[in-house]
Amino acid sequence: MMALVEAAAKAGFDAFKTQAWTVDRMFAPGTIPQEERERRRKLEVPEEWHLEIGSLCRKYGMQYGITVCATEDVERLSDYADFLKIGSYELTNYHLLRAAGKRDMRLVLSTGMATMRECQAAVERAERAYVVVMHAVSSYPCPPEQANLAAIDWMQKKLCVPIGWSDHTCSIEVVQRAVHRWKASWVEMHFDTANASGCESTHSWFPAEASAAIGIARYLPAELPRWSPIDGNGLKEPQPCELAERGWRADPYDGQRPLQEIRSFLNRKE
Secondary structure, three states, rough: HHHHHHHHHOOOEEEEEEEEOOOHHHEEOOOOHHHHHHHOOOOOOOOOHHHHHHHHHHOOEEEEEEEEHHHHHHHHHHHOOEEEEEEEHOOOOOOOOOOOHHOEEEEEEEEEOHHHHHHHHHHHHOOOEEEEEEEOOOOOEEEEOHOOOHHHHHHHHHHHOOOEEEEEEOOHHHHHHHHOOOOOOEEEEEEEEOOOOOOOOHEEEEEHHHHHHHHHHHOOOOOOOOOOHHOOOOOEEEEHHHHHHHHOOOOOOOOOOOOOOHHHHHHHHH
């Protein structure tokens, strides 16, 4: 993990983010196979790592962010972070949104699979001024032609908060267009150093490509065509590649995945 932080700093990132989750709090009992539950449990980030990662990030001049997935994590981990993030699957977790909204720090909301109405509801429940909303297509990887980048403009007009782009395409053209055509204020990129062999390799940027994309986004404003297929229709709505996953978002009432109606279906199958 520390080598990843160092590589991210050298590539030119302004911030580094990890995820904090406990599989037993994230998934309702009986909803995923036990072997999958055990596999995910091995990927949990130990709490003591966050202090060390945050310190190293600040040494390199980067901010440190933590994606929180349960209300307990907001209180437990906020002191380690410069900002918090709520991912796309937890955008419907109303208790988590309210808890994170009470912290005096930046809150980043990712909106993969979401409708505009769901985005508006999330911003309202966060109840705070320091929100950045990330347009995202949550499929790993996201086909560039389903990036629907024009939704950034509509989201800016409707939500009246900074809008960024959470990239899963690994396309420099998409990042360039998100920043210079649609004025995304933040860009988030999955990052790996294990080229083509890491578990995130299907949707991750590697150091050389990430550095090039950051340079284009930050320093090289470009003359871009007014229209491209990656702009989409501009409506903030789930893309075809995301539809199958929408039911696996966190339930608004207990905060666990999947939604209650999907749990009922799974129980009937058993």
